[in-house]
């Protein structure tokens with residue numbers, strides 16, 4: 540089969556509502572809300588509106604890590620935004636994040652409501668606010684932020700590029716799958732070399748860079764993304780795999796992965812989280828992971 544499917548673009552692109560593919564029903568070329576609805580609000584300082592995707596997991600892992608340090612001020616209510624159903628287009632959600640993407644957070648600690656969106660910005664906000672999971676020295680902080688920004692810039696190649704064309708597009712096309720597989724494997728190689736002599740992304744300190752990168756590339760090498768572990772030969776990135784398994788064992792990571800999760804083993808899905816006790820009877824043990832990888 541030819542690598543290139545012939546397509547002659549029209550002079551002006553026009554939106555054809557149904558182009559097939561998993562997200563055809565929710566994708567639109569215009570921003571803004573499509574219906575009026577306020578968001579629910581709980582009692583805790585932080586209100587999170589999200590779904591348990593890799594970008595969503597970054598924030599719930601971070602909040603659970605802060606709570607594990609005994610920081611009660613990091614208590615949060617997590618509300619489920621079902622992106623497949625278009626919840627991100629409600630007026631309440633768009634008021635917090637005009638870009639209509641999860642995760643979005645409000646911080647109501649001081650009586651005012653600070654709106655925070657973009658998962659990297661949320662991680663940095665929480666790290667700076669509580670002075671945790673970010674190095675103290677300016678130089679080490681810069682290195683940590685290099686990798687946080689690297690993740691924010693690289694993951695769209697993995698998700699929007701590779702994942703979209705390998706798993707979600709209406710047909711398998713060799714050209715885009717080739718292009719994005721090459722880039723994702725290059726990124727994995729960058730990480731594998733980086734982690735060859737380090738425990739964590741920024742030396743010995745577990746930081747928001749690990750949380751951000753693990754949520755995507757950790758999930759990928761642990762076989763939880765796109766069913767692509769064999770195709771991308773993820774086992775060959777031994778240092779990434781070792782690092783991913785190590786972080787996977789953290790209690791906060793195990794809990795954070797369950798929050799706002801709507802796929803996989805039903806006992807591992809905590810659609811909403813309002814209290815630490817909500818995790819009771821929820822589990823993601825090894826046997827379940829063998830059966831349900833997501």
Ligand SMILES: N[C@@H](CCC(=O)N[C@@H](CS)C(=O)NCC(=O)O)C(=O)O
Nearest residue numbers: 592594622639640641642657658659
């Ligand atoms: N750069 C953003 C990306 C967020 C993003 O793409 N979120 C996806 C889920 S992982 C989403 O909300 N998609 C819904 C949509 O595109 O309508 C971030 O890191 O927060």
